């Protein structure tokens with residue numbers, strides 16, 4: 001719902017779920033994730049308009065990811081709740097950027113603020129000093145990078161949405177975590193760019209790779225890498 005409505009600047013509360021084609025309200029029993037999509041065979045029960053498969057994909061990815069976080073951290077680790085909240089921002093950001101090539105501020109700014117609030121809570125792996133410091137460093141560096149690129153090439157190299165998203169993630173992951181997000185997202189972005197982007201002068205949705213990198217990193221986590229390194 002967020003993925004569909006936010007880029008269109010529609011309210012995310014009113015009206016309730018409805019068919020975009022015939023405006024029929026979707027009753028609760030036809031709005032059960034995955035099950036309803038299969039029972040309705042991906043169509044509106046009144047007018048037969050197709051329901052996009054993106055909906056089904058989101059409904060499959062979200063619980064799988066939450067389950068992955070559960071097996072990774074369990075219910076007693078603060079990071080389980082922290083990363084569930086983060087994923088709830090990153091999943092819509094991923095799809096919105098992939099489809100519309102924008103990262104809406106109504107998602108990236110609350111993500112950033114939620115990271116600061118979480119950093120205040122005792123038991124968080126990233127404390128408030130670390131969170132704020134990393135946020136300021138990342139934001140300044142990216143701003144400088146974007147400015148320099150614009151100056152040298154005369155075109156925008158890094159979108160404002162990307163800068164806010166990466167700053168929010170810097171707050172979530174702290175000084176020791178954020179470099180991996182950069183590395184991972186850049187690596188995936190470069191591979192995608194070289195193989196799949198035909199027109200190399202056109203901009204592409206880097207935010208999708210940032211979102212995927214952060215999700216991968218939240219499931220794998222720093223300690224896995226450190227354990228692996230010390231094992232090696």
Ligand SMILES: [Zn+2]
Nearest residue numbers: 019022044047
């Ligand atoms: Zn309909």
